[in-house]
Amino acid sequence: MRAWAVVENGKPLQEVEWPTPEPKGTEVLLEVTHCGVCHSDLHIWEGYYDLGGGKKMSLKDRGVVLPLAMGHEIVGRVVKLGPDATGVKPGDLRIVYPWLGCGTCEKCLAEEDNMCLVPRSLGVYANGGYGTHVIAPHPRHLVDPGKLDPAVAATYACSGITVFSAIKKAMPMPPDEPVVVVGAGGLGLNAIAILKAMGHRNIVVVDISAEKRAAALKAGASKVVDGTGEGTTKRIVEAAGGPVLAVIDLVNGTATARFAFDALRKGGKLIQVGLFGGELTVPLPLMAIRALTVQGSYVGNPKELRELVGLAQNGKLEALPVATVPQSQANDALMRLRDGKVTGRLVLKAEAA
Numbered sequence: 176m177r178a179w180a181v182v183e184n185g186k187p188l189q190e191v192e193w194p195t196p197e198p199k200g201t202e203v204l205l206e207v208t209h210c211g212v213c214h215s216d217l218h219i220w221e222g223y224y225d226l227g228g229g230k231k232m233s234l235k236d237r238g239v240v241l242p243l244a245m246g247h248e249i250v251g252r253v254v255k256l257g258p259d260a261t262g263v264k265p266g267d268l269r270i271v272y273p274w275l276g277c278g279t280c281e282k283c284l285a286e287e288d289n290m291c292l293v294p295r296s297l298g299v300y301a302n303g304g305y306g307t308h309v310i311a312p313h314p315r316h317l318v319d320p321g322k323l324d325p326a327v328a329a330t331y332a333c334s335g336i337t338v339f340s341a342i343k344k345a346m347p348m349p350p351d352e353p354v355v356v357v358g359a360g361g362l363g364l365n366a367i368a369i370l371k372a373m374g375h376r377n378i379v380v381v382d383i384s385a386e387k388r389a390a391a392l393k394a395g396a397s398k399v400v401d402g403t404g405e406g407t408t409k410r411i412v413e414a415a416g417g418p419v420l421a422v423i424d425l426v427n428g429t430a431t432a433r434f435a436f437d438a439l440r441k442g443g444k445l446i447q448v449g450l451f452g453g454e455l456t457v458p459l460p461l462m463a464i465r466a467l468t469v470q471g472s473y474v475g476n477p478k479e480l481r482e483l484v485g486l487a488q489n490g491k492l493e494a495l496p497v498a499t500v501p502q503s504q505a506n507d508a509l510m511r512l513r514d515g516k517v518t519g520r521l522v523l524k525a526e527a528a
């Protein structure tokens with residue numbers, strides 16, 4: 176097999192030849208047809224996450240070993256099954272759920288692999304979709320995209336379920352109850368599309384960029400709020416008609432967390448998704464008196480991926496703009512993302528796909 180791998184952090188990806196892995200036990204070998212280029216690939220490539228205040232989280236210290244084929248938004252065609260794998264056959268096209276754990280603990284067996292304490296995520300701790308082949312440890316991690324565009328379906332494995340899982344943590348809510356979404360970039364537009372597909376009708380979107388606020392309105396936001404400077408909480412409360420039950424903070428930096436927390440009503444939830452960095456000081460009596468919840472949300476689980484794909488298959492979910500790039504140009508694609516030259520999502524596509 177070939178891969179376009181991180182050999183050294185921050186250096187160009189290198190095309191490498193590796194032995195094609197042989198599926199063992201319940202494993203399934205797939206030939207990668209599509210793989211999304213995610214913003215978090217840039218952090219993996221650089222080798223660290225910026226935690227704010229000059230602090231960095233090193234990925235090497237967290238167990239990431241090079242060389243590594245990144246890529247966690249994978250669609251591929253089944254090539255070969257391990258002796259204990261059932262439920263798929265060679266030629267089947269499948270989305271590969273990448274947020275794997277140990278595979279044997281209570282969380283993994285309950286299909287909450289992303290909550291496992293031993294992460295083995297594809298494209299992070301194990302080779303992912305920036306290669307011609309990938310191993311899925313178990314057929315239950317494979318989801319049939321049906322008639323969906325595989326380039327769009329690939330993005331459901333990360334950007335899709337990240338937003339979907341956060342929304343699910345805020346739900347159930349009456350469809351006309353305001354939900355506040357902070358950040359109108361790619362994830363924000365995705366959140367609007369998913370909320371609409373779920374039948375939600377009252378979506379208030381906050382962003383500092385007038386251009387992004389206009390894009391949010393075009394995508395179906397009910398109202399938009401300028402998140403610049405002082406008074407954002409007041410503007411959110413005015414736009415929503417009062418303090419709110421749910422804020423999904425896709426930025427999750429010091430400033431956004433503050434105005435988001437301050438906009439909550441009694442019983443309100445702040446769902447924190449972004450990895451912008453920063454800190455939040457919480458007034459403890461208010462947490463108790465107002466029965467507030469601050470909850471983090473990281474990617475999603477296989478059940479949520481199947482549910483999201485179901486929503487898309489029912490035709491309720493608007494497809495986000497994707498552009499495909501030949502797989503062999505993985506490094507160029509990554510650099511375009513780094514340089515901020517990408518609107519929508521770049522998806523690597525195999526020559527044969």
Ligand SMILES: [Zn+2]
Nearest residue numbers: 213215333334
């Ligand atoms: Zn991602």
Ligand SMILES: [Zn+2]
Nearest residue numbers: 276277280291
């Ligand atoms: Zn586990």
